[in-house]
Amino acid sequence: MTRVVTFFSTFALLTSVAFAHHGWGSYDANKPLTVTGPIVTSKFENPHATITVRGSDKVWTVTLAPISRMSNRGATEKVVAVGQNVSAYGYPSTVEKDEMRAERITVDGKTYEMR
């Protein structure tokens, strides 16, 4: 019995480390920014939709949400199509240059939450 308890406590300890992070770990929440401009490219794909946006300073790659979540909230493929003007509030990546993950986006005066 002692061995069984040791087994499962070891397993729990080893696996719990993985859950200490959260999904936005590689984005710097202390430097929020808003990128506004036309959508240049749009990929409505899993695991996350991504768009590129021509901002005032440069072209940003903006990571959005899983496509089923976006569709459920009304942010369909048409909403984030090429040529739409978007305003994306989010956080810059600490890994990829010129990439940010959007907390929410606004298109045609309507705001969609991505988290």
Place this chain on the structure above:
Amino acid sequence: MTDASPAIFIALEQSGFAAAIRQSPWLYPAANVGHIVFLTLFAGAIAVMDVRLLGGLSATAPGPLLARTRNVALAALAGMAVTGSLLFSAEASHLALNPVFQLKAILVAAGLINVAVYQFWAKPAVEHLAPGASMPARAKVAGVLSLGIWAAVAACGRSIAYF
């Protein structure tokens, strides 16, 4: 897609097969959920095996118990391989360069080597033992390695998204 990745992974990610996984509203999430469900089945089966190899559950003869739980473990492992291949294909070029994914791949290889260690070195020494018999050192080695390696594989798998 990242150009820094070896050509084979770029080609895989750009294939029609991988595009279909990404563009389907349900295929990627289904593979994701399936991967975890197979993991729970796998973890349950190897937990019983490893506890028995370490000398627990000693009221039951080790041979039949290990043989049956191994079948469950192998079926679950096959399920994880299929669903994992779908998940990998969708993002192959990035995953191939992800340090945690690389570590996971090495650990999976180590886990499969340990399956051979169990099959050819530990199992012959325990499969005919009676209930209550003490387990030889080689069984405990295989059990501890299995426990440590597969727990680390699971931890790596969950951590890939954060690196």
